[in-house]
Amino acid sequence: MTRLSPSPRLARLMATSAATALLAAFPAQAQDAPAFELSTIFVESSGPGDADSETTVASQISSGSGLPNDILDSSATVSVVTSAEIERRGASTTEQVLQYTSGVTTDFYGRDDRYDFFKIRGYDATTYRDGLLIGDAFGGVREEPFAFDRVEVLKGANSTAFGLSDPGGAVNFVTKSPTGERLREIYGTLGSFNHKELGFDMGDSFGEGSPFSWRLTGKIKDGEAETESSNDDESFFMAGLAWRPTDYTTVSLVYDKLYRDGYPNSSGYPANGDEFDRSLFLGEPDFNYLDTDRDTLTLKLEHDFGNGLSFGSTARYTKGTGGFGYVFLGGTTGATTVSRYYFANASEFENLVVDAHLLYETDIGNVHSRTMVGVEFRDNYRENKLWYTAAADIDFTDPTYTGGLDLGSTAPYQDTTNKVQAKSLYLQQEFSWDRLIAQVGLRQDWIDQEQIYHIAGMDLPISGEFEETSLRAGLTYKLTPELSLYGSYAESVVPASFSTAYGYGLEPERGKQWELGLKYRPDGMRALFTASIFDLTKFNQTVTNPDTLLDEPVGESRVRGLELEAKAEINDQLSFTGAYTYLESEIVQSDSGGNNGNELPHTPKHQASLWVNYLVPGAGGRGDLDLGLGARYTGEYWTSTANTDRIDAAWVFDAAVGYQIADNTALRLTVTNLFDEQHIAQKGFSANYYNPGRQWSLTLNHTW
Known part of the structure; x- marks a missing residue:
């Protein structure tokens, strides 16, 4: 298979049309990379007068079945984190956005900013943007939450609606796009570790009655991290243009640029029983970087033909580079000395994905039918290199730095090229009558993947072609207009993981899930309460070692659990978000047999969280005062499949205080880890890694 050059890829994206997408439905091959992109998820606003910027309680979702839906009508567990909730909690990273969501585990690798570290129901999570798949959260690019209007979290297996994904769940980021309404917002932030940040979000039409509208969003950040000799810099810019020639047609184009000069890792702390200050740096100042440079272009087309028939298509082209370099600790070599190792990564990636669908709604007697049929094409390419070599020992009582590593004169221990090309055909069907709603989905993927190992001047290719069919079926019964009971069965599939070290490769990882749940949305109060029980199984599983980034075989594993979640705005003054998760994981059959019966790593049995907001209305010359307090509990968990540590x-407690200075001007103070709780979050290579320490930020926001 020949790699497409950038210009033909971009031309194909700009020429996306129904015909182009439909041609993609026919069987073809695909190539996989650690990050790959996939099918469309359709998202509506929370409803009339119920915008995401105004409430923490969403009433409309789309990611439950692939069809736009009232949240009570979907036979899946979906949590929506609206922009209002993100703002009230002052969440500035993806992990912070998801910290108060049931079923999601975050912060299990300490203060490490290489990736978005989170799992859903015990498994690595798959991420999407506007329904097109980005890839695994682990090993991918850290997303910028300021770019998104809302974040949807789908729990459990659902390859039918989402495409190739893990059985634990998926996260869909919904991009800010031109709406045609006037929007003017700027902000400035000061914070811990010399943090300085400026941002803006502006949009409008090109004049009264104009069919064209625009939106510009961006931020620039300059800062340091809690560990010495660490940067936390970023620049982000996004521009969108929309054309609405009629009330039935919308065409939009969005470009964004993300650049990061960040903080790769704390280098770790000696595992000798002592507790160290988080600012202690035992790496190398000249070899401590995390670079991301990514460009993305997205084209969307929506058209309503009338009589229940509508068409939608989305295409995205992404190109970028990334990499990190740092020094981490090994074991002790003396009373006050520890060994060290250089670890580095460099990658280039290029992705194209096109999705198109037709949606038809009609009534058949007293039964309402909704049918969606769609096709998808994706072509992904990634080059990846990893370096690992010994560094000089260091005295942790009196650090003396010795310099960095010249990657140009050092051979990588792994040098690979990953390719995936896939064509997919999917069908979603929903029948609803009286109080009963039946949903079924079927998807067929034709995938051709290849991984080339570049070793000592030789190319060692491993490739495979396979077809996968995934099924989803769900039933919802409305016990009352406010209370629904649902049950579902869903399957998942992800492409094979290749490994020359472990000798496995071509068999895809498959999953299945049974789920039963309740959803309650009371009248007279903006609130949603959900409860679900589930049984997940994954076959042919591999687990990514967070230290080496290499996939290691597990075999078959199972997670059973319970999730409870509540989002409620009791009145104009009091609101809260609460969640509890119970997970019981087990390695049913490991490839070696030695880990049979063990629990999955980073999968605590118990998790709980609660965030409460209380608004003190202004009086006289005093503005509104918004008080927020949160608590997060994470139970004990193992660090590896061996269950040895x-x-x-x-x-951990968080807090936020907002003050309305004037009608359009507000000041907000956010503090994460309020009491500066310090504990070990991960152990690896005889070193310990602490959870993130206390950080504060003060933001002044103005709209007009």
């Missing part, structure tokens, strides 16, 4: 349970 366990992390203790911990409580």
